Amino acid sequence: MTTATTPHASEAAHEHAEEKGPFSWVATVDHKRIGILYLLTSIVFFAIGGIEALLIRIQLAHPESHFLDPETFNQIFTMHGTTMIFLVVMPTLVGFANYFVPLMIGARDMAFPRLNAMSYWLFPLGGALLHFSLFAGGAPSAGWFSYAPLAETPFSSNTGTDYWVLALLVLGIGSVAGAINIIATVITLRAPGMTIRRVPLFVWMTFITAILIVLALPVLNGALVMLLIDRQLDAHFFQAHGGGSVILWQHYFWTFGHPEVYILALPAFGMISEVIPVFSRKPIFGYEFVAGSTVAIAVLSFGVWAHHMFAAGLGHRADLAFSAGTMLIAVPTGVKIFNWIATMWGGKLRFTTSMCFAVAFLIEFVIGGLSGITFAAAPVDWQMTDTYYVVAHFHYVALGGTLFGILAATYYWFPKMSGKLLDERLGKLNFWTMVIGFNMTFFVQHFLGILGMPRRVYTYPDLPNWGTLNMVSTIGAFVMGFSVLLFLVNIAKSVRNGKPAGDNPWDAWTLEWATTSPPHPHNFEKVPPVRGRRPLWDLANPGKNKVKTKIVEIATYDKAIVGVWAFIASEAMFFIVLILTFVYFNLSTKAAAAHLDVKTTGMFSICLFASSFTLHRSEKALAAGNESGFRNWLIFTILLGAIFMFGQASEYQKLFTSGLNVNTSLFTSTFFTLTGFHGLHVTLGLVALGVILWLGLAGDLKGRRHSSAFKAIGLYWHFVDVVWIAVFGIVYVRNIL
């Protein structure tokens, strides 16, 4: 795309490309259709999660209720939390990102369309796995963060938690794949002129979110794997009676969990940053500060997880450090709020439903943010943690914040996706019922929390005011339920006979509005020139853009290489978790020295390290056009990798025969988990190298068609070797020192 015209610009071409029939939706790799699939599937899970919420509220409507028994109540709040976070909010945000990121940067599609389809299909698979637990002996019931030891077999003996783990692993893999795709898309597929300084804020914030996903999700995956090994193979990572640590689970969960909060919030910030300027008829105030504060939030989010654990007894010193860090996060968030307000200041405001939700977002999110700051003070946290004050706080952030942002975005972008405007009258009704219902439900929960009502307990005694406040909350929840119905009716009605939207109903200025509504399968006939942050405004006001700047070429990067680097970052986080666990449990034991044979493994390790060198030679040979050199060095590499794997297999064999198993001790649990996952990665690398060899033998690499794929797999192989250097050093060599 060196010129602004897409390759298949002719009318006939896209007529042809339009796929028809329901199967075309299953087989699609079009980012727009995948985006819509994400959104529709999320709506289904939203309905399920919403009904669960209403069941909870019916149970809590009055004191000493027995509408639900305690076990069912536990299952329902666990499913509600898990569903809303992993099956509703995250996929909804990914759905919007899928649909709009390529359009907003003037791209034809995502960087890896087929990977995109895979990411999507893992989502309903994960959802199905989670809900299959209902038919396999009961849903998970340990809460959405599945604290150990409650989530361990002695306390959660049905298979619900196992399905919970599997579902989250599947969803996690899908999310990471999707995030890698977003990163590669934003880095490599921007239209000419679209420098990073000019990308719409929704794109920027989605990009930062994708980085957070790539780094945070693997931490959860690592912990989930260990929990699963505990439950299925009787290890004791998170069980105190076998020497394991229950606090370690909390650390890992919140290392993921706190960035997750921003994974849920940042894209909504991005949506607000699109909606508010358009309906205020002003460019965003302080673009650099909104973009930069996002970076600050993302980095800080990794350093403050322990504020979720003030009640766990980390000690005053840790509490103090994390209190300070947490309060610091309020600064970049506050910067954003003021920027949005300043954007509206003096603007020509148009209170469409979308704008109404955006303004409501500002108010509700500030309330949620303020209650969040109160929690940053450890003593307040000790008093309020696990009460309804927490429930109120995170619903103000996740619902008043993220959901309101999503609704604003839906009213804003629905015309682009469907070609029809949503009904504004129904929309306003939707808005008011939502705002009233939401505040009724959750504002009173602040008071309930201060009065001491604990969360996650199926009922409560008839204390003064508790019944009344809870009843208000329940009525509010039903008002919200009614509002959601209105929203769905509005969508159904507008899809069929809404007012035609035209290309740019809001007179907006980002690139997605430059094409038809809905866009062609190939997105643009011609990408407008990008000379600033508001390309359509520049186009509409040629006189005002006084000097024509020339279109800057975007530095081109290979998407396969960008993708594999993002993947490596993600894998590195996964291995860091496994290595840290090993170190944590084996720092002061000498078990490794007693069981491991450093010399033999050292010999096999040399083979693996040598394979990085041979692979490098193979790459060199391919670049030089030396066919046989490439082939021979590659075969040699595969052989060396296979020898290493043989070494690992024989080592395992020896340990097994001497009676050491994954559940024997913490040393064996951590050893087999760490080296086993490394072995799995080597095996996958071998398969990938085999595929490359096969392609090479077929002559496919000659035309440089797949040469960047080879380079990408090479990087992955080197990475696996580097991980082994760390593992070998920590697990084996440390013992002889």
Next chain:
Amino acid sequence: MTTGELLLTAWQSDAFVYAVAGAGVVAYAARMQWKLTRRALWLVLAAVVFLLAFVSPIGVLARGYLFSAHMLQHLLLVLVIPPLVLSALRTGSKEADVAPGAPGAAAASGARRFMLPWLAGVSAMWLWHAPTLCDAASNSIGVQRLQTVSLLVMGCAFFWPIVGPRSARRLPPFGAMLYLFAACVACTLLGILVTFSPVEVCSIYAHPVDGLGAMPLLRDGWGLTPKADQEIGGLLMWVPGCFAYAGGMLAMFARYHREEAADELAAKEAA
């Protein structure tokens, strides 16, 4: 002894420290041909911080009393002084910096240019906190001098690709952000290990030789048991250490926007 007395009395004189600071200032002045510029203020600031790190109670407590004070000193040497020194060395004009040779060649050697500095910066944190080396440094004054100098050198190496004097040899802003982030992860890991480790990183801090008579104050008044002391040390590396890198990342982000804005302006003026 009260806290006030400690802060007033616990100052020490150290010829080696004066020599290093003095040599640094003289070398800098000679390089700048004895002209006083505003940039020199950065160097003065670096020298002041360096002196405070050793002469003030931080330095006194770091010498055998408190691991946390040692960590604070360590962070100043690696994360605060080097960027100050490098800022002082920056030359004014941009054009004069451009390295001869094709830009492609510069990019090709890029990976090598930042791998070693990065490793230097991370090793500065990790190496000297291996219990053996940490003990060696606290037992021998020679090793301690070596530690001080090596930390400064490794810190400067680490920040060279970020705020090095020649802007053409620096990492592009987004690359610099990744560079800082990766270093932040590596140091956070060490901070976590030090905080939660049951093993003493430096055994000398468990049984200080109390020449000052400050131990009752530290142990009872401040409540710093050896374990608490090590925890604070780990947390210092973990939380404020991480924020130092985060601050660097934000500065790089600001630099990107500043440079792009300047480029856009230049393009407009050209057209």
